[in-house]
Amino acid sequence: MTSQEHADHTRQAEITALRRQLGSRVTILGHHYQRDEVIVHADHRGDSLELSRLAAEATSPYIVFCGVYFMAETAAVLCQPDQVVVQPVREALCPMARMVDRPTLSEAWDQLAAMWDGDLLPITYQNATAEVKAFVGEHGGAVCTSSNAGALFRWALERKSHLLFVPDQHLGTNTALAMGIPLGRIGKWTLDMADDPSPLRDKQVVVWPGFCYVHAVMSPDDVRSARERYPSAQVIVHPECRKEVVQLADSSGSTAAIIKWVNAAQAGATFVIGTEVHLVRRLAQEHPDKTIVPLRDQQCEAMSRTTSEALRAALESIVAGRPEHVVTLDAETIAGARLALERMLEAH
Numbered sequence: 001m002t003s004q005e006h007a008d009h010t011r012q013a014e015i016t017a018l019r020r021q022l023g024s025r026v027t028i029l030g031h032h033y034q035r036d037e038v039i040v041h042a043d044h045r046g047d048s049l050e051l052s053r054l055a056a057e058a059t060s061p062y063i064v065f066c067g068v069y070f071m072a073e074t075a076a077v078l079c080q081p082d083q084v085v086v087q088p089v090r091e092a093l094c095p096m097a098r099m100v101d102r103p104t105l106s107e108a109w110d111q112l113a114a115m116w117d118g119d120l121l122p123i124t125y126q127n128a129t130a131e132v133k134a135f136v137g138e139h140g141g142a143v144c145t146s147s148n149a150g151a152l153f154r155w156a157l158e159r160k161s162h163l164l165f166v167p168d169q170h171l172g173t174n175t176a177l178a179m180g181i182p183l184g185r186i187g188k189w190t191l192d193m194a195d196d197p198s199p200l201r202d203k204q205v206v207v208w209p210g211f212c213y214v215h216a217v218m219s220p221d222d223v224r225s226a227r228e229r230y231p232s233a234q235v236i237v238h239p240e241c242r243k244e245v246v247q248l249a250d251s252s253g254s255t256a257a258i259i260k261w262v263n264a265a266q267a268g269a270t271f272v273i274g275t276e277v278h279l280v281r282r283l284a285q286e287h288p289d290k291t292i293v294p295l296r297d298q299q300c301e302a303m304s305r306t307t308s309e310a311l312r313a314a315l316e317s318i319v320a321g322r323p324e325h326v327v328t329l330d331a332e333t334i335a336g337a338r339l340a341l342e343r344m345l346e347a348h
């Protein structure tokens with residue numbers, strides 16, 4: 001064993017011991033994109049919807065959230081007021097979640113609401129800050145994730161004729177297209193529309209110009225060359241990929257859906273998977289009887305920031321009675337964001 005392997009092994013054992021010491025006082029939640037060295041310690045793994053439900057149901061005084069900040073914020077909104085959410089690394093920030101802020105959203109909202117006489121609802125992707133979720137909740141809208149976006153789009157369009165979706169233009173466009181809304185009725189908000197939104201007048205769905213850099217670089221050429229290399233492969237991608245990629249793939253779905261498809265396949269099946277590479281590599285390791293390769297070797301830098309050192313430090317801080325990196329939100333933000341999140345959990 002090298003000295004590095006010895007140190008890694010010791011740290012893993014220390015985390016296990018701390019976890020045991022904390023017992024039912026802590027629930028560790030982990031997103032599927034987390035490093036192996038971290039996810040092995042999670043009490044529950046999930047996609048963003050499952051983790052929201054698990055946070056709402058957790059009864060332990062502490063929830064340690066291994067994921068990105070918007071997910072930990074959601075846990076802090078949905079848990080009980082006396083529960084404490086700890087995020088091991090505060091700087092684990094999803095860049096897409098920072099592509100929309102409340103003042104800019106509010107300006108766009110005012111313009112569109114005036115143009116359509118208030119006949120629109122906002123939907124925010126889970127990948128947004130709590131203050132954006134609060135704005136959406138206060139304006140009658142809801143949160144969605146990649147696994148229930150279609151259901152939430154239908155929920156909104158049953159109530160109003162127009163929908164404003166933030167921040168992921170690709171998930172928004174893919175979801176609207178999958179519902180049969182033609183491309184010509186899907187528009188994209190741009191900052192120059194703050195003075196004149198009229199180019200969007202005939203649209204039914206307006207998407208924000210945000211994107212995920214991990215998925216948006218995956219290209220139709222990646223799909224074509226994967227099919228040449230693996231002619232019998234099923235190509236499955238995350239709906240944060242561009243529509244041209246989703247349209248060429250065999251299926252698209254959330255991280256939990258991707259895992260389900262792989263688990264259900266027969267031995268010998270081949271998958272090319274267009275999502276974050278930690279998950280794809282883990283699936284390949286867990287299914288040695290299947291061929292599983294990434295569509296592109298794309299790592300989410302924010303998700304990778306949570307290391308086993310950071311998890312150990314977080315648990316140590318709880319054992320010491322001085323939890324670090326506690327997620328705190330003001331009461332008004334919690335109330336608004338909770339409305340939007342509860343509408344999601346009730347509608348789906």
Ligand code: 13P
Pocket residue numbers: 032046047048049127145146147212238240253254255256
């Ligand atoms: P899932 O809800 O599919 O886990 O996606 C979260 C995410 O951030 C994907 O980039």
Ligand code: SF4
Pocket residue numbers: 068094095096097127212213214215240276300301302303
């Ligand atoms: Fe954000 Fe993309 Fe990372 Fe998901 S994969 S957390 S959307 S940067």
